[in-house]
Amino acid sequence: MYINDTHIGFFIGIFILGLLVGQFVDWMNKRLPEYKKVFSKEIFQEYKINFKPNYILMLITAILYCAILYRYGVQKTLIENLNLIKYLILTPMLLSAFVIDYRQQIIPNRLNLTMFEIGLIIAFLYGMSNVAITVDMLLGMLVGGGIFLAITLVGSLIYGKEALGFGDVKESKLNRPEKGHFAKVDTVLDYFIDCVKEYKNIGTAYVTSAMELSEAQKAAVEKRLLETTKYVKFEMHYAVDSALIGGMVIRIGDRVVDSSVRTKLNDLTRELSKIQLKAGECAS
Numbered sequence: 001m002y003i004n005d006t007h008i009g010f011f012i013g014i015f016i017l018g019l020l021v022g023q024f025v026d027w028m029n030k031r032l033p034e035y036k037k038v039f040s041k042e043i044f045q046e047y048k049i050n051f052k053p054n055y056i057l058m059l060i061t062a063i064l065y066c067a068i069l070y071r072y073g074v075q076k077t078l079i080e081n082l083n084l085i086k087y088l089i090l091t092p093m094l095l096s097a098f099v100i101d102y103r104q105q106i107i108p109n110r111l112n113l114t115m116f117e118i119g120l121i122i123a124f125l126y127g128m129s130n131v132a133i134t135v136d137m138l139l140g141m142l143v144g145g146g147i148f149l150a151i152t153l154v155g156s157l158i159y160g161k162e163a164l165g166f167g168d169v170k171e172s173k174l175n176r177p178e179k180g181h182f183a184k185v186d187t188v189l190d191y192f193i194d195c196v197k198e199y200k201n202i203g204t205a206y207v208t209s210a211m212e213l214s215e216a217q218k219a220a221v222e223k224r225l226l227e228t229t230k231y232v233k234f235e236m237h238y239a240v241d242s243a244l245i246g247g248m249v250i251r252i253g254d255r256v257v258d259s260s261v262r263t264k265l266n267d268l269t270r271e272l273s274k275i276q277l278k279a280g281e282c283a284s
Helices: 008-034 042-050 056-071 081-102 109-125 132-160 165-168 182-199 215-228 261-283
Strands: 203-208 233-240 247-254 257-259
Touching: 008 056, 008 081, 008 109, 056 081, 081 109, 182 203, 203 215, 215 233, 215 247
Parallel strands: 203 233
Antiparallel strands: 203 247, 247 257
């Protein structure tokens, strides 16, 4: 019996392998965050004593393995089976990284480096059949790594400490990392986006008016901003605040133009107060 041109015996075998690998993933998830060894005689003795099957993780891994086999099948040569081998090796590592990251917001260096080394080996094996594939994979690694390095460096400049990854990765369970760093990633990415917009002369304007502006009024405001600033395009954000009474407040970056009636009345009130104080001083 065959499923997608692959004998059902392979699916049975890969399902059993997935169950075993899933349990091993659970073992890695317990050891790696504490920077403990995964392989040794003592560890196997400890594993026998503390063995407790994680049926959910085992089943998920087994199903993923069957899906990978269904997608790539079993081919005749090693090169043709590289995709199958690659995903069978990397899937449990990525699953372990996901679980550890979800639980403790860290991804151990050993796991990252192992996946990187496997990626290099696979890229070399691909090169035996097609050098262009190897070049593409290596370029992908460099570009991906460069993006995360840039985020880390910019985050360090903004926060004065690591904003992504390395500080979290290097901390052990006894010295837990500061959690919540992932919330800062959005800020770092927003900073990158703002830099790109500034480079392309795209401005972001926040317009608050006392009442809803019509489309014609919005177009007139945007046109006026383009005429009076260096920007060639604007991302417009509109809001309504009836407390302004009339007029509008426009904010572009750290610049604010306030032409609201409320502000004019406040300024007038302050001026009248000064006149009254001076009049009182003269009378005395």
